[in-house]
Amino acid sequence: MTTAVKIQLAVATLMFAVAPWIVNAAPHEATMGLVYKIYFFHMPSAWMFMLAAIVSGVTSGRYLFTKNPKADATAVAAAELAVLFGLLALVTGPLWARKAWGVWWVWDARLTSSLMLFLIFVAYLLLRQFGGPGSEKLSAGLALFGMANVPFIYVSVNVWRTMHPKTSVVPTLPVSMGIPLWFCVTAFLLLFLALLSLRSLLERQRGRIDALYLAEDEA
């Protein structure tokens, strides 16, 4: 673990420990009262999910065209984080919906788009696990396509959703809710970076072990 990662983890842990108080201090929102505060964890999760998806897509593209194993290591690490943060977003979303409007699932544009992108990265992990040898390249192709698909998924789900009459009204929360939101976003970002570094390192080391096996075999 490098110093940078240690610092990231330490600060992130500290921030998460303090977070409940900060979130508590945020003002109550007009229509939903206390419940909306899950948003402070939901939105950073969703952002980290998107960030992970983009990182995975970009590094996959690099791997596909340069065959650099480091790029592949980062790609798979980011894909796993995409699934992790995506899961967090998809769990906190319905929890919020349940408390706010009494339903577990709302065909909200963002929730549904996230679900689709989440499925793509689950498929990525399934492919790597069950695809047999050579699946690193194939999953790289999948991640690249997934990333290219993000705007299409969002637009199509968004327009689709607005065409549907809804039983409840989703209020659009202002993006900037001040300090609590940015605090949580920073905490999540530090956690994301730390996990990405650690997991990429793990993957590179796995490659190095394979190389050592090969070298030992030669001796």
Place this chain on the structure above:
Amino acid sequence: MSGDFDRVSVVQLGRHYGRRRALTDISFTAQAGMIMGLLGPNGAGKSTLLAILGTLLVASTGRVEYGDVTAEHGGAGLRARIGMLGHDLFLYPELTARENLIFFGRLYCVADVEGRVAAALERTGLAARGDDPVSSFSRGMRQRVALERALLHGPRLLLLDEPFTGLDQASALALVGRLREEQARGVITLLATHDLDVVDGLLTEVVFLNGGRRASAGPAHGPLRERYREAMQP
């Protein structure tokens, strides 16, 4: 880069899958007019080596040089000069022999496709069955068509993976004859096989492979069986 070449050099070639070594430090050179045998037990790496030579696989370490050009720089021009007879024959079973040959002939931009295909069918002795689907052929007949497919575009490098599998005496002799014809035209032939008796006397060079490595040469002359046995000693 579509120049012709007169030799193929394999330099410290290695190929691995994860932590499994398929090939280690293979080096040799094959010249025009050579028929080189790749001999070894199952799993020795013969098919992998042929696939790398055919540009179907990329080497993990080392390189292959076709004349002065490496595989990455060879591109389509290089592939036009390679002919391969795989273990699975590379023929569409639903198509007729003629249709298969014409399709691949056109894919390889062969001039006067129909004429060349007719001549090739004559050579196989299957001109009468030329318009029957390949699925109705015996293994030996399919093999003959597959060989003509590999040779249709006049390649410089011919790669054969276990070509004698399932062949009767007559077909095997016909194959040997065909290979000698190509040899006379300066083709470089690499042939992986188990059938030592058939190829004894045909091969001008031999490379023994065992566990992905080159096994020691053994005696330079004598019956192939003896040389093989010597080379496979640990």
Place this chain on the structure above:
Amino acid sequence: MMSPFLRVAALVVRKDLTVEVRSFEVLSTTLFFAVTVVLIFAFGFVKEGVPLDGVAAAILWIALAFSGTLALGRTFERERQADTLRALMLAPADRPALYAGKLAGILLLMALVEAVLVPMVGLMFQAPIFEAPLLLAGLLAAGTLGFAAVGTLFAAMLVRARSRDVLLPVLLYPMTVPVMIAGVRGTAALFQSEPDPGLAQFWLALLVFFDAVFVTLALWTFEPLMTD
């Protein structure tokens, strides 16, 4: 003379057609499967003889997605039989041209399936398929192209992978969600009691844009994905 790209693509299409015509295996099984899917969904969604509102479009596109996946799997399974896909990669042909040829073959197959399914859906659900025939055809064409473009690439790259039969739908369906949404909503806009061609045009535009991006991406990544 044709460009080498088109020449190779045309060669591949002709070869695929010739192979298919010998037995019509892929066409007949895909068609039968598509019809069965429509019927199964119909049983699910028709209450007391009256179809639920707006299901016709959904059933049509779902049947196309399912049968398309089947057709893709079968087409590439054929290329696995005598390892002919490797033989194609061995040839000096331009690799993206091979992809284009395979794609064109799939498109032809799906067009034939659609020629049967669309009238069938029109009949069974009283859907107004002749209201805006050009728009409907456009939606079907653009949607099928998007689905097939991604599907052909994935099916090709999975040929040498393990678990390829189950992995193809697992990979393909999430990736083609925009195509499904646009196809279904656009078709539904044309089938509803007061057709909305403007909305259908929006979805058509989205599909065309999707096609442009993904066909380009597929052509670009085909060679690195197929070479080992």
